[in-house]
Amino acid sequence: xxxxxxxxxxIYADTDMMGRVYYGKYLExxxxxxxxxxxxxxxxxxxxEKMGVFLPVIEAHCEYKGAATFEDNLIIxxxxxxxxxxxxxxxxxxxxxxxxxVIAKGYTVxxxxxxxxxxxxxxxxxxxxxxxxxxxx
Amino acid sequence: xxxxxxxxxxIYADTDMMGRVYYGKYLExxxxxxxxxxxxxxxxxxxxEKMGVFLPVIEAHCEYKGAATFEDNLIIxxxxxxxxxxxxxxxxxxxxxxxxxVIAKGYTVxxxxxxxxxxxxxxxxxxxxxxxxxxxx
Amino acid sequence: xxxxxxxxxxIYADTDMMGRVYYGKYLExxxxxxxxxxxxxxxxxxxxEKMGVFLPVIEAHCEYKGAATFEDNLIIxxxxxxxxxxxxxxxxxxxxxxxxxVIAKGYTVxxxxxxxxxxxxxxxxxxxxxxxxxxxx
Amino acid sequence: xxxxxxxxxxIYADTDMMGRVYYGKYLExxxxxxxxxxxxxxxxxxxxEKMGVFLPVIEAHCEYKGAATFEDNLIIxxxxxxxxxxxxxxxxxxxxxxxxxVIAKGYTVxxxxxxxxxxxxxxxxxxxxxxxxxxxx
Numbered sequence: 215x216x217x218x219x220x221x222x223x224x225i226y227a228d229t230d231m232m233g234r235v236y237y238g239k240y241l242e243x244x245x246x247x248x249x250x251x252x253x254x255x256x257x258x259x260x261x262x263e264k265m266g267v268f269l270p271v272i273e274a275h276c277e278y279k280g281a282a283t284f285e286d287n288l289i290i291x292x293x294x295x296x297x298x299x300x301x302x303x304x305x306x307x308x309x310x311x312x313x314x315x316v317i318a319k320g321y322t323v324x325x326x327x328x329x330x331x332x333x334x335x336x337x338x339x340x341x342x343x344x345x346x347x348x349x350x351x
Numbered sequence: 352x353x354x355x356x357x358x359x360x361x362i363y364a365d366t367d368m369m370g371r372v373y374y375g376k377y378l379e380x381x382x383x384x385x386x387x388x389x390x391x392x393x394x395x396x397x398x399x400e401k402m403g404v405f406l407p408v409i410e411a412h413c414e415y416k417g418a419a420t421f422e423d424n425l426i427i428x429x430x431x432x433x434x435x436x437x438x439x440x441x442x443x444x445x446x447x448x449x450x451x452x453v454i455a456k457g458y459t460v461x462x463x464x465x466x467x468x469x470x471x472x473x474x475x476x477x478x479x480x481x482x483x484x485x486x487x488x
Numbered sequence: 489x490x491x492x493x494x495x496x497x498x499i500y501a502d503t504d505m506m507g508r509v510y511y512g513k514y515l516e517x518x519x520x521x522x523x524x525x526x527x528x529x530x531x532x533x534x535x536x537e538k539m540g541v542f543l544p545v546i547e548a549h550c551e552y553k554g555a556a557t558f559e560d561n562l563i564i565x566x567x568x569x570x571x572x573x574x575x576x577x578x579x580x581x582x583x584x585x586x587x588x589x590v591i592a593k594g595y596t597v598x599x600x601x602x603x604x605x606x607x608x609x610x611x612x613x614x615x616x617x618x619x620x621x622x623x624x625x
Numbered sequence: 626x627x628x629x630x631x632x633x634x635x636i637y638a639d640t641d642m643m644g645r646v647y648y649g650k651y652l653e654x655x656x657x658x659x660x661x662x663x664x665x666x667x668x669x670x671x672x673x674e675k676m677g678v679f680l681p682v683i684e685a686h687c688e689y690k691g692a693a694t695f696e697d698n699l700i701i702x703x704x705x706x707x708x709x710x711x712x713x714x715x716x717x718x719x720x721x722x723x724x725x726x727v728i729a730k731g732y733t734v735x736x737x738x739x740x741x742x743x744x745x746x747x748x749x750x751x752x753x754x755x756x757x758x759x760x761x762x
Contacts (some may be wrong), residue, residue, distance in 0.1 A: 225660065226670070227653045229505040229513060231558060236501050237408040237459075237654065238382070241375030242638045249636065249696065259637070260696040271374040275412045284505060285671040322374075331418075362523065363533070364516045364647050368640040368695060375638060379501045386499065386559065396500070397559040420535040420643060422523065510655070511682040515678075517648030545648040549686045555742075596648075605692075 215351050216344060217293040218251035221311070222281050224286045234281040244306045247290035248322070251304075257343040262326055267337050269324040272301070276320035280310075289309035295351075297344065298336050301325055352488050353370035353481060354430040355388035358448070361423045371418040377455050378411055381443045384427035385459070388441075395478040404474050406461040409438070417447075426462035432488075434481065435473050438462050489625050490618060491567040492525035495585070498560045508555040513549055514592050518580045521564035522596070525578075531617040541611050543598040546575070550594035554584075561585035569625075571618065572610050575599050626762050627755060628704040629662035632722070635697045639645035645692040651729050652685055655717045658701035659733070662715075668754040679749050680735040683712070687731035691721075706762075708755065709747050711735050 222243060230236040252259050262269070291307045301323055308318040326334050335338055359380060367373040389396050399406070419425055428444045440462055445455040464470050496517060503591045504510040526533050536543070556562055575597055584590040600608050633654060641647040663670050673680070702718045702719055713732055719729040737745045 218433070223657075225653060225657045227502055227510050227656055230500055231503040232405060232407065232506045233505045234407070237411055238375050238378030238501060241378060242636060245638055246634075246636045253696075258696055260694075268369060269416055270369065270371070270418075273412075273414050274374055276408075278408055281407075284670075285664075285669055296530065307377050362516060362520045363641055364519055364649060366642040368642065368644045369639055370642045379499060382501055383497075383499045390559075395559055397557075400747050421536075422527075422532055468497075506679060506681065511685055512649050512652030515652060519649070541641060542644065544645070544692075545689055547686075547688050548648055549684075551684050552682055555681075560641070 215293055215295050215349055216255060217291065217349070218247070218254050218345050219343065220290045221245035222246060222288050222290070222291060223283055224263050224282055226284050229284050230267070234259060234283055238277050240278075240308065240320065242278075243288065243290060244274075244309065244320065244322060247292045247306060249302055251292045255339060255343045255347045262340070265330055265337070265339070267334070267340070268327050268329060269302070271322050273323035274320065275322075276318055278318050280315055280317035282308070282310065282317055290337060294344065298341070298346070300333075300335070302336065323345040331348060352430055352432050352486055353388065353392060353484050354428065354486070355384070355391050357384035357387040357427045357429060357464035359383060359425050359427065361419055361421055361425060363421050364450045366421050371420055374413070374415060377413050377415075377445065377457065380425065380427060380445065381411075381413075381457060381459060384429045384443060385441055388429045392484040394477060398476070401423070402476070403465055404471070404477070405464050405466060406439070407464060408459050409458035409462050411457065413455055415455050417452055419447060419454055431481065434485070435478070437470075437472070439473065443471070489567055489569050489623055490525065490529060490621050491530050491565065491623070492521070492522035494524040494564045494566060496520060496562050496564070498556055498558055500558050503558050508557055511550070511552060514550050514552075514582065514594065517562065517582065518548075518594065518596060519566060521566045521580060522578055526568045528551060529617045529621045531614060536614070539611070539613070540602055541608070541614070542601050542603060543576070544601060545596050546599050547597035548594065549596075550592055552592050554589055554591035556582070556584060562591075566575055568618065571622070572615070574607075574609070576610065600616075626704055626705050626760055627662065627666060627758050628702065629658070629665050631658035631661040631701045631703060633657060633699050633701070635693055635695055635699060637695050640695050645694055645733065648687070648689060651687050651689075651719065651731065654699065654701060655685075655687075655718065655731060655733060658703040658717060659715055662703045666754045666758045668751060673751070676748070676750070677739055678745070678751070679738050679740060680713070681738060682733050683736050684734035686733075687729055689729050691726055691728035692726055693719070693721060697729075705755065708759070709752075710745075711746070713747065721741070
């Protein structure tokens with residue numbers, strides 16, 4: 215598996231009139247955490263795109279177990295638990311700093327495409343980066 | 352079932368550098384469509400909140416089958432297919448105007464709570480509004 | 489001058505924990521209204537971009553006189569009051585439906601560039617569209 | 626004056642189909658930087674709100690001198706240059722890390738109100754925090 219920790223602080227813009235982080239914002243948090251994980255394995259997503267490799271989201275899921283609010287420090291644990299074939303699944307768990315309770319968890323599934331939209335296999339450079347950082351659970 | 356159609360036009364802010372609507376935006380589109388459906392059954396969500404009834408999202412799911420871009424006219428078909436007990440599930444399908452292909456589909460699941468966060472049963476006014484507009488499939 | 493009216497309904501995502509529309513959202517409202525005005529003069533911004541003409545914002549300003557909240561119906565009056573030379577300025581006033589009080593007003597200034605970023609003069613098709621719809625005040 | 630540096634990394638959600646950070650996002654960046662500055666003078670905005678003091682934005686301005694894109698490291702220099710009377714003005718300058726060119730600059734003006742919306746004078750605790758951290762230019 216690959217795992218990564220990403221920290222973020224909730225801004226006012228992320229909250230809604232219920233006083234909580236708006237449910238759609240978690241998909242942005244997942245994206246920030248996902249990009250952070252890719253940088254940690256030396257494969258920034260911006261570099262992948264420059265090589266002509268795009269990983270659009272084809273499925274996204276989130277379960278909300280608790281609430282976060284303005285100025286909360288959130289920790290997002292991101293992980294890849296299955297080595298990718300045609301698609302890749304990435305898992306996320308969101309915590310408040312100093313608290314073990316999961317406030318949200320979810321996953322995204324991505325395909326690999328060219329800029330034209332044509333599906334491709336996961337490129338070797340991507341699979342190699344995963345292998346180099348893969349840790350048996 | 353309850354079903355509803357909501358139309359929206361993609362703005363530039365909704366797009367990302369892939370030239371598509373950002374995946375997280377669909378949860379905002381779902382919300383706009385959901386609120387539109389509640390107004391159509393004479394139960395605006397703003398009125399529910401004034402009565403002290405909140406329907407936070409406890410689960411959200413979206414599958415992306417195609418892409419939308421700036422100035423596309425999107426149609427969102429929203430439906431409630433099961434009469435709610437403790438929770439309510441709402442389904443969404445997104446189309447481009449004039450095209451039968453689903454570009455995204457998903458659902459949200461909501462609980463019923465008081466402002467304090469305490470879970471409550473779906474209020475009678477809510478269940479009555481559903482009954483009054485319920486159509487057998 | 490060119491003037492245009494655009495209607496929109498505030499969604500929950502647009503609000504913040506103060507219970508109001510978040511101040512940054514007004515720039516999205518301005519954009520939606522601006523694109524609506526360009527469509528009304530038969531010059532959709534998506535068409536302009538396809539011709540290789542981009543109008544990035546080089547200045548944005550907004551004054552907040554009141555507050556809007558979830559499910560408010562807003563009306564945005566958009567206008568071009570000076571015929572453009574190198575740049576174009578667009579003005580916006582936001583009202584609640586049925587109320588004369590301005591809740592926000594502002595402007596954006598845009599340059600004309602090619603996709604490469606190179607500045608260009610306003611293209612003839614753009615100036616012609618303005619002339620064809622120009623109304624003396 | 627009070628001055629502060631805030632670092633952020635551009636996420637994909639912040640970009641638009643021009644491949645740049647969307648112009649409205651800068652107001653969110655300003656907010657994140659502003660809240661960061663208030664925490665640095667031991668006056669987190671979340672604490673102010675708990676004391677019943679709100680600082681809504683009554684004016685916002687931004688000039689765009691350059692462009693930022695996905696994964697750019699941005700630095701925001703935030704400053705208060707005039708000691709507040711009834712209102713407070715906060716200034717922002719956005720740079721890319723390692724580059725002296727300003728890519729955006731702007732300001733926000735805030736009033737002081739109670740939750741009810743009633744204008745108040747800047748509270749003593751706020752003025753004291755400014756005095757304690759004030760540096761002559």
